[in-house]
Amino acid sequence: MSGVVAWVRSIRIEPRPRQSALFKLLLLLGVLSAAFVAGGLLLAVSGFDAVPAMRLMITSGVDSELAVRSTLILATPLILTALAAAISFKMVIWNIGAEGHLYLGAIGASGIAILFVDGWPTWIAVSVVLISGALGGGLLALLAAVPRALFGTDEVTSTLMLNFIALFFMNYLVLGSRGLWRDLERPNFPTGEPIPEAAELPLLWGSGRRGLHIGFLIAAVVALALWAVIRSTPWGFELRAIGDSRRAALYAGMNVKRKIISVLFISGALAGLAGAIEVTGVLRALEPGALAIGLGYTGIVVAALARLNLLAIVPVGIVVASITNSGQSLQTLGIPNSVVVAFQGILLLAAAAGQFFAIYQLRVVDRSAVALEGTSA
Amino acid sequence: MNDTVLILSTVAAIASGTTLVLVSVGEILAERAGVMNLSLEGMVLMGAVTGFWGASATDNPWIGLVVAMIVGVAVSFVHAVLAVSFRVNQIVSGLALFILGTGLSAYIGEIGDTPLIRRPPPRDLGSVFPEAITDLPVVGPVLFGHDALVYISWLLVAGASFYLFRTRRGLAARAVGEDPATADAAGVSVALTRYVHVLAGGALAGLAGGYLSVVLIGAWQQGFSGGLGWIAFAMVAFSGWRPWRALFASYIFGGLSSLGLTFQLLDVPIPSDFLLMMPFVFTFLALVLITSNPRLSRKLGAPAALSIPFRRESR
Numbered sequence A: 001m002s003g004v005v006a007w008v009r010s011i012r013i014e015p016r017p018r019q020s021a022l023f024k025l026l027l028l029l030g031v032l033s034a035a036f037v038a039g040g041l042l043l044a045v046s047g048f049d050a051v052p053a054m055r056l057m058i059t060s061g062v063d064s065e066l067a068v069r070s071t072l073i074l075a076t077p078l079i080l081t082a083l084a085a086a087i088s089f090k091m092v093i094w095n096i097g098a099e100g101h102l103y104l105g106a107i108g109a110s111g112i113a114i115l116f117v118d119g120w121p122t123w124i125a126v127s128v129v130l131i132s133g134a135l136g137g138g139l140l141a142l143l144a145a146v147p148r149a150l151f152g153t154d155e156v157t158s159t160l161m162l163n164f165i166a167l168f169f170m171n172y173l174v175l176g177s178r179g180l181w182r183d184l185e186r187p188n189f190p191t192g193e194p195i196p197e198a199a200e201l202p203l204l205w206g207s208g209r210r211g212l213h214i215g216f217l218i219a220a221v222v223a224l225a226l227w228a229v230i231r232s233t234p235w236g237f238e239l240r241a242i243g244d245s246r247r248a249a250l251y252a253g254m255n256v257k258r259k260i261i262s263v264l265f266i267s268g269a270l271a272g273l274a275g276a277i278e279v280t281g282v283l284r285a286l287e288p289g290a291l292a293i294g295l296g297y298t299g300i301v302v303a304a305l306a307r308l309n310l311l312a313i314v315p316v317g318i319v320v321a322s323i324t325n326s327g328q329s330l331q332t333l334g335i336p337n338s339v340v341v342a343f344q345g346i347l348l349l350a351a352a353a354g355q356f357f358a359i360y361q362l363r364v365v366d367r368s369a370v371a372l373e374g375t376s377a
Numbered sequence B: 001m002n003d004t005v006l007i008l009s010t011v012a013a014i015a016s017g018t019t020l021v022l023v024s025v026g027e028i029l030a031e032r033a034g035v036m037n038l039s040l041e042g043m044v045l046m047g048a049v050t051g052f053w054g055a056s057a058t059d060n061p062w063i064g065l066v067v068a069m070i071v072g073v074a075v076s077f078v079h080a081v082l083a084v085s086f087r088v089n090q091i092v093s094g095l096a097l098f099i100l101g102t103g104l105s106a107y108i109g110e111i112g113d114t115p116l117i118r119r120p121p122p123r124d125l126g127s128v129f130p131e132a133i134t135d136l137p138v139v140g141p142v143l144f145g146h147d148a149l150v151y152i153s154w155l156l157v158a159g160a161s162f163y164l165f166r167t168r169r170g171l172a173a174r175a176v177g178e179d180p181a182t183a184d185a186a187g188v189s190v191a192l193t194r195y196v197h198v199l200a201g202g203a204l205a206g207l208a209g210g211y212l213s214v215v216l217i218g219a220w221q222q223g224f225s226g227g228l229g230w231i232a233f234a235m236v237a238f239s240g241w242r243p244w245r246a247l248f249a250s251y252i253f254g255g256l257s258s259l260g261l262t263f264q265l266l267d268v269p270i271p272s273d274f275l276l277m278m279p280f281v282f283t284f285l286a287l288v289l290i291t292s293n294p295r296l297s298r299k300l301g302a303p304a305a306l307s308i309p310f311r312r313e314s315r
Helices: A002-009 A021-045 A050-059 A065-090 A098-115 A122-151 A155-176 A215-232 A234-244 A246-251 A256-283 A295-305 A313-331 A339-359 A367-376 B003-032 B040-058 B061-085 B090-110 B139-144 B148-166 B168-178 B180-185 B190-217 B228-238 B243-266 B272-292 B294-300
Strands: A011-015 A203-205 A360-364
Touching: A002 A011, A021 A050, A021 A339, A050 A313, A065 A098, A065 A215, A065 A234, A065 A256, A065 A295, A065 A313, A098 A122, A098 A155, A098 A256, A098 A295, A122 A155, A122 A256, A122 B272, A155 B228, A155 B272, A215 A234, A215 A256, A215 A313, A234 A246, A234 A256, A246 A256, A256 A295, A295 A313, A295 A339, A295 B090, A313 A339, A339 A360, A339 B061, A339 B090, B003 B040, B003 B139, B003 B148, B003 B168, B003 B190, B003 B228, B003 B243, B040 B061, B040 B090, B040 B190, B040 B228, B061 B090, B061 B190, B148 B168, B148 B190, B148 B243, B168 B180, B168 B190, B180 B190, B190 B228, B228 B243, B228 B272, B243 B272, B272 B294
Parallel strands: none
Antiparallel strands: A011 A360
16 A cells, blocks of 8 residues: 555656647547547446447448438537637636527527518528527626626636526526417427528528538638637737736736626627527527537537637537437447437546646656655755 | 425425535535536436445445445546646536536436336435424424434534634645645645545535435436536535535525425416526625625635646646
């Protein structure tokens, strides 16, 4: 026992001097294989044949036209909520409120769609509805952003609280009351009031609810635009500077408070847009059950896996969506589809551990050397 | 509202509040030492599914509770390694374990020859006091009619409060959460303190999950905790990181969830969604109110080093 303790104590964590491109690639491969081995072990331990299951997890999201479309449809909100998380994480503001912002976006978009846009030309109707969704998400984010900027109120807790407030509010609108959002033609079974046809997103590929809507294109363009803005505008420079050192940014005369508010508003608007796209492109009504599936939290997974790289978020979002969608195919092998959620967690844990090895290295030093180090310091 | 309804609601509030008490006191311990653990809900679900399995396999509820605690410790150990040793962002690590716990618990509940979701309820814990006492009017059911876990939770709250505010070790732990560099210079092991507190938090969250599935509900259902871990997370901030306040807040908000049914029976026009929203609304408002006032914030604010990894500069 004391031998183990001595060994643990002799491990030193040191900053890794330099990361080559090859090292980064190897690390990514290491993270992925660690996650797949862990996932395979989980399946094997519980008596399933791991290899075909893992193969299905990788391929079934992309092995047919329909599967590819479903994957891209699911990737759309994930990309947007991941962008929402990433831009605030880049500034070291831990906004985990994408879940709630998405609900408010869905509420805002469906409300405006039901009230106003019936009979409008599609492009105008869709633009107005999507912008209202983004505004809804942005406004909810302000509820956390303003106290954060003025008093330093911890944004992790406040955005988390707002997620649940938004969730129960959305449930109330459809399941608990008989207002604008509730379909009154079906009194016994509470569902959302369908939005007018004018507000439905135009389709790019396929038809009906399983057709790929323009939302995916919007998400990809937004990712590219946001990447360019953060890379090459003063606004983006300030965001990065505040992320690197808030104190240095203050000394340089940047208005950090205003920045926090504007970044969180945009973060909320992105997640709100995701909610608006779900309503107008997929669900075509405010459906609490179908919206509250953790798209905001999974977006954080995507952002973390992409290491906050706004461009990488698009492919990573597609991969995570593909893995998530593979749950249904796994059921054909008798495997509960909840395993894909567990696998998302495993993937994120592996990535988090990988990040550690990207920044630090472990070195086992010998005890006598430790003593020497102690005296010289 | 007549007396019987009031007494029954109080008893129900204490029962459902006890799960909240356990989880929030555990998280208070972890956060006082400077580690935020967002995986509470995941640990509760993992504790619930494995605890139910243990109780059902051995036909002994106590073994189920012990299994639940061990699993809670195991999950929180992963968080401790990542957050304390690897200095990984605590929010990412916590969310990863929350997602893993949600998925894995659902998965465990569905596999096997007789999946847990189809098993009958295990034996209950039985009451602590003899019938002569529990049959007393009012005080009988309210004070003496509970199972052992309720009394254990009271002892835990008293113990945690005494430990944090009246012992040297508790002081050292709080120092680790407020100013780890100073605590380190004073000879306190920051890493060890944080590990111990995170694991204690995991044990309590697992226990709460086991209590929920084995005793309160007597069944396992995927994701049946109804956001218990998240409400407990809110209670920690709402209580100002103080165990006794967390206990009373837990009973009040635990009562709110059972109040929904009472209100419906009595035709009180408050929608249940708003009752469910209350813990989060109050915590949000309390948080903004406390942080907007420097004096309150010194007294009731979060530990200063909460969720900041500690690293000794010169090594």
